[in-house]
Amino acid sequence: MLTPLVLGALAVLLAGxxxxxxxxxxxxxxxxxxxMLLWQSTALAAVLAALGAGLSLATDRLWEPPVAAVDVVVAAVAGAVTVVVTARLLLSAHRTGTALRRTRRVHRERVDLLARTDGGVSVLEHDLPVAYCVPGMSGSRIVVSRSTLTSLSADELAAVLEHERSHLRSRHDLVLEAFAVLHRAFPRWVASAAARHEVEVLVEVLxxxxxxxxxxxxxxxxxLLTLAxxxxxxxxxxxxxSLAARVExxxxxxxxxxxxxxxxxxxxxILAVPTLLVVLPWLSGLDAR
Known part of the structure; x- marks a missing residue:
């Protein structure tokens, strides 16, 4: 019974x-x-601990004889909670991914209609300095405005374009998407908003x-000041x-x-210790049975 309690406590700590x-x-x-590695390991460990708590509670109740009626009820509830958590994650991933890809596809199509291409960069006729990238599996876009080209020096423009290329090379969109999935899947008391904001800052810093x-x-x-x-x-x-944080x-x-x-x-x-101290002993116990 200790394993599900420890996993549950870890899930709560790592989520909040x-x-x-x-x-x-x-x-x-x-x-x-x-x-970034720390944030990713914390999020992954929280999900694994939450799923593991339900699974270990169900198996502890059913595989430790004698099995009473209350054990079956507790196991069923624990299994149901685990299924709900998994389903929420999968549904959130589907909805978030589908919405993002649709939005990006539509935006790329509009950029292709309205912008001219200059050296692999899409240039929009716009009076405000703008620079961003639109990720995509079938073709990404780096978009700047005409004002950006006229407002920035050659070195400044090179730095901005490399910033956007780095986003695309490193697939920062997938990192942000993963945290958006967690933010959408879990209740408000989970500190997913804080995690999502910090990861957004970190991808810009990287x-x-x-x-x-x-x-x-x-x-x-x-x-950055010009584009602020x-x-x-x-x-x-x-x-x-995240201008202030990045300048700092x-x-x-x-x-x-x-x-x-x-x-x-x-x-x-954060990933190894819960596994070594909790999950592996639990799996060893299952093998022994």
Missing amino acids: PVPWALSRWSGLRRTPAAA ADRAAVRTGGRRALASA GSTAPAGSLGSAG VLRDTRPHRVQSLGVMLLAAA
Whole structure:
């Protein structure tokens, strides 16, 4: 009976208090790759713990003789909860993915009708500086406005374009989609909104890191200020989001190797420790029966 209790407690902690605490650790953004790994491991561990709690409770009740009527009822309820959680995740993934792909397909079609192509970039006739990318399995688009081309210097424009290319190469859209699925699938008390916001910041910081290698920190920061008033359409990834947080990270040029290593070890522990201490002993118990 200990295994489902431990898994249930882990699920609650990893779904609520842990994301809440991580979202308030602003210094975590200084090591964005490690931070992204930590957020992903926390979300995955929370889902696995929630599903494992229900499954282990059901099996503990049914496979430990003697089996009473109340054991069958408890097992049935635990199994039903597990099925509901799984179904909500699958339904959320289907609805979120379908809506995003439809939105992006329609937007790409409109861009192709209205924009001219210049060096693989779609250029819209617009008076406001705008830059964003529209991901897609059958063809992505990097979109800028005419005002962006005239407002930015060559180095600034190169940094912005590399920022968008980094989004597309790294498939940041899939990362954001996964957290959008969790946000839509679970109740409000789960800290999925905080997780989703932090991951949105982190994908921008990661793209900024790639852009800095092309245009430099000063060029990118200047470009971000120029693009500060723009917003990206639904389903796209823009260059101007989370400006204050990103500028703060850009100003910090230290490597933070110790923090990066520590965060990666924490991410590994969040996945490995519950598995080693809870799931594997439970599976060994099943084999013994």
